[in-house]
Amino acid sequence: xxxxxxxxxxxxxxxxxxxxAPWRFAYTSMTALTEEERxxxxxxALPENLDEEQVSLQAxxxxxxxxxxxxxxxxxxxxxxxxxxxxxxxxxxxxxQGQCGSCVAFGTIGVLEHVTRYTRGTPSLPxxxxxxxxxxxxxxxxxxxxxxxxxxxxxLDAAVNNGVTFADYFPYTAGNQACTxxxxxxxxxxxxxxxxxxxxxxxxxxxxxxxxxxxxACFYVYQDFFSYGGGIYRHVTGGLAGGxxxxxxxxxxxxxxxxxxNSWGTGWGVGGFFEIAYGQCxxxxxxVCGVPxxxxxxxxxxxxxxxxxxxxxxxxxxxxxxxxxWLKLDGVATPTGQAMLDELAAAKAKGTxxxxxxxxxxxxxxxxx
Amino acid sequence: xxxxxSTPRMKPPSVAQEASLAGTSAPSIPDAAxxxxxxxxxxxxxxxxxxxxxxxxxxxxxxAAQRVGGPPVARAAGVTPATGSATGTWQSGVTVDxxxxxxxxxxxxxxxxxxxxxxxxxxxxxxFTALNTLASQARQTGRPVTYRQESDGMVHEIYLW
Numbered sequence: 001x002x003x004x005x006x007x008x009x010x011x012x013x014x015x016x017x018x019x020x021a022p023w024r025f026a027y028t029s030m031t032a033l034t035e036e037e038r039x040x041x042x043x044x045a046l047p048e049n050l051d052e053e054q055v056s057l058q059a060x061x062x063x064x065x066x067x068x069x070x071x072x073x074x075x076x077x078x079x080x081x082x083x084x085x086x087x088x089x090x091x092x093x094x095x096x097q098g099q100c101g102s103c104v105a106f107g108t109i110g111v112l113e114h115v116t117r118y119t120r121g122t123p124s125l126p127x128x129x130x131x132x133x134x135x136x137x138x139x140x141x142x143x144x145x146x147x148x149x150x151x152x153x154x155x156l157d158a159a160v161n162n163g164v165t166f167a168d169y170f171p172y173t174a175g176n177q178a179c180t181x182x183x184x185x186x187x188x189x190x191x192x193x194x195x196x197x198x199x200x201x202x203x204x205x206x207x208x209x210x211x212x213x214x215x216x217a218c219f220y221v222y223q224d225f226f227s228y229g230g231g232i233y234r235h236v237t238g239g240l241a242g243g244x245x246x247x248x249x250x251x252x253x254x255x256x257x258x259x260x261x262n263s264w265g266t267g268w269g270v271g272g273f274f275e276i277a278y279g280q281c282x283x284x285x286x287x288v289c290g291v292p293x294x295x296x297x298x299x300x301x302x303x304x305x306x307x308x309x310x311x312x313x314x315x316x317x318x319x320x321x322x323x324x325x326w327l328k329l330d331g332v333a334t335p336t337g338q339a340m341l342d343e344l345a346a347a348k349a350k351g352t353x354x355x356x357x358x359x360x361x362x363x364x365x366x367x368x369x
Numbered sequence: 370x371x372x373x374x375s376t377p378r379m380k381p382p383s384v385a386q387e388a389s390l391a392g393t394s395a396p397s398i399p400d401a402a403x404x405x406x407x408x409x410x411x412x413x414x415x416x417x418x419x420x421x422x423x424x425x426x427x428x429x430x431x432x433a434a435q436r437v438g439g440p441p442v443a444r445a446a447g448v449t450p451a452t453g454s455a456t457g458t459w460q461s462g463v464t465v466d467x468x469x470x471x472x473x474x475x476x477x478x479x480x481x482x483x484x485x486x487x488x489x490x491x492x493x494x495x496x497f498t499a500l501n502t503l504a505s506q507a508r509q510t511g512r513p514v515t516y517r518q519e520s521d522g523m524v525h526e527i528y529l530w
Contacts, residue, residue: 308503311517311526314495334495341499345506348529 004239006035007223015224015237022236022277026229029096029267035241038226041264042242043101043149044218044287052240055220055282059235063256063279069203071253076210081250081259082114083273090117090213091249092128094272096265098174100146103245105135106263107216108155108289110247112164112190116294118213120325126301129164129190130181132172137179138162146176152216152245152289156195159291163191166298186297193293200285202278206251208290215290217260218245219281228269232257233276245287249273258283295360300324302353302369305344317341319363321356330362343368457519457526460484465507465514479504479524487516490523503527 013025030038071078083089092113097106109129116127135144138158144150158164165185182188198204198215208215223238232255250259257275266272276283300323307320315337317329329344331337340363347354347368355367460481467480475491489500507514507529517526 306530308506308529309527310496310499310503312490312492312496312500314493316496317499334498337495338498338502341502345502345529349506349510 003036003039004223004241007226007238009227012224012227012237019236021231023231023233024229025227028227028229028269029265030226035223037099039242040099040101040146041097041103042221042244043097043103043146044151044243044245045149046220046240046243050220050240056235058282058285059279061279062282062284063277066202066278066284067253067256069201069206071203071206071210071251074203074207076206078254079250079252080206080210081252082118082209082213083249083259085118088123090114090123091261092117094261094266095131095172095263097131097172097263100135100174100176101149102131102135102139102146102172102174103263104144104150104152104155105131105139107218107245107247108152108159109134109164110249110261110263111214111216111289111291112159112192112294114214114247114249115192115212115291116190116296119293122323122325125323127190127296128167130167130170130172132167132170132177133165133179133181133185134158135172136177137170137181138164140179146174149243152218152287153195153197156192156216156289156291159190159192160194163189163297165189188299189297191295191297192291193295194291196290196292198288198290201288202284204290205248205284205288206253208292209248209251212290212292213249214261215248215288216245217248217258217283217289218243218287219276219283220244220286222281225281226268228274230270231275233274234280243286297359298357300356300358302355304351305348305354308341308345308348310341319344319356321354324356324358327356327358328362330359330364340366457517459515459517461515462513463516464511465504468505468508470501477501477504479508481516487518488523490519490525500524500527503529 009031016023016025082091092110095106097103109131113127113129117123117125134155135150138155139150142150142154165181165188169182169185169188170180198208205215221241221244222235223241224236225233246263247261248258249261251257252259256278258278259273259275261273262269264272278284300321303321303323305319306322308317310317315331315334317337318326319329320326329337329340331340343366344354353369355369356363357365463484464482465479466482468477469480469486470477475494475497477489477497478486479489480486489497489504491497503514504527506512513530515528516524519525
């Protein structure tokens with residue numbers, strides 16, 4: 001779609017004042033860019049023949065639907081924020097996609113990272129995954145590039161079938177480029193166990209967020225969104241700029257809003273996060289996807305062993321690592337499993353670090369330093 | 370408190386004990402004369418290691434609290450723990466202060482402060498060895514354990530913290 005003339009920020013301020021300031025205006029990392037540069041970051045192609053008027057009319061009904069889908073009725077809390085779950089922050093740092101329509105890679109990787117941490121109860125687990133591999137390898141293979149953007153569905157298919165390596169094996173830089181990932185990537189990997197389409201199902205969205213930590217969602221971006229500086233966003237003024245993908249990290253039924261992590265750096269929004277009212281910009285109605293778990297295959301950072309466990313079932317020994325939580329020891333044979341247990345027990349007794357190689361929830365190798 | 374010096378000793382094998390060595394379920398009997406005098410005063414095994422499990426402290430709630438996040442309720446996707454039976458009695462946050470074993474197949478016991486001697490599950494080599502390692506580490510480090518004792522009198526599950 002053609003790039004709109006840049007929004008007059010004085011007009012935006014005036015419009016916000018007229019509408020009792022539902023959210024705060026700010027000069028952000030995005031307002032400093034040209035309109036052409038801004039729309040490059042909207043990497044989800046809008047549906048053909050999109051009727052903007054119809055979208056606007058549907059917002060009210062969508063908001064009512066999302067409000068009616070009370071989280072409590074889905075067995076979820078009234079409000080949830082992954083940045084503060086009983087005082088614990090499970091989110092990974094806000095990133096900046098730069099001048100590339102790679103928001104789908106960031107929106108989906110955010111989900112994988114958050115689900116990995118939250119489902120394991122490990123808020124400090126280092127899990128910085130490679131948006132570069134997701135976009136420049138798996139996306140490119142599907143025909144995506146910085147100019148075309150992509151969609152969350154095929155990205156999550158790749159996360160299930162291939163997995164995504166860690167950022168140190170292919171760090172992200174903005175701009176179309178070759179897939180130059182470290183050849184060892186299959187041994188340094190996170191995979192999604194599956195993914196589920198939650199589009200137009202706000203009750204399931206809330207249930208998924210509160211149970212697994214995050215979901216991804218796409219929505220229509222209007223020009224005023226670039227100058228968002230806090231509060232609950234609603235479209236006030238400005239034309240439709242494009243489609244965008246983000247990571248939803250929470251919701252609040254009392255305030256009627258979703259909480260999201262964007263990929264425009266910490267200089268936009270509230271440290272990179274924003275709140276958007278239920279029903280706005282088709283946030284519940286476009287490529288909403290949830291991931292109910294991940295598996296890792298990687299050397300974990302050195303950590304302490306805090307607990308050990310076994311029972312009457314053979315070869316069923318588990319160790320609790322300070323960073324990772326519970327992991328089963330995979331000794332292949334009973335004597336090897338016993339050797340692993342002996343080594344970890346000694347490390348635990350001594351209070352020294354161990355290195356664990358995790359493969360799909362089990363320890364395949366270990367060092368006791 | 371059980372001291373190292375109170376380690377039970379075997380008396381010369383009787384016919385019954387020889388039968389035990391041949392595979393019957395009869396437990397071995399530490400030497401009551403040589404070890405029992407000391408052991409009795411210190412709650413060490415006298416007739417046999419399990420003799421002093423009369424002070425049972427049930428703390429099911431405490432055990433459940435310890436289990437949160439542990440293998441039986443692991444939240445991460447992927448591996449599902451094999452939980453076996455879970456109908457026994459839990460003891461939570463207790464201390465192992467002595468161990469006992471004998472030259473019989475899978476016959477080892479741990480002594481728990483304020484509880485007494487309890488036998489380690491003997492159903493298979495793998496489970497027996499792993500549980501005995503946990504008990505040994507608990508005894509060596511003085512760290513608390515939470516364990517499950519089944520109606521067969523044996524310890525079937527141990528958390529070592």
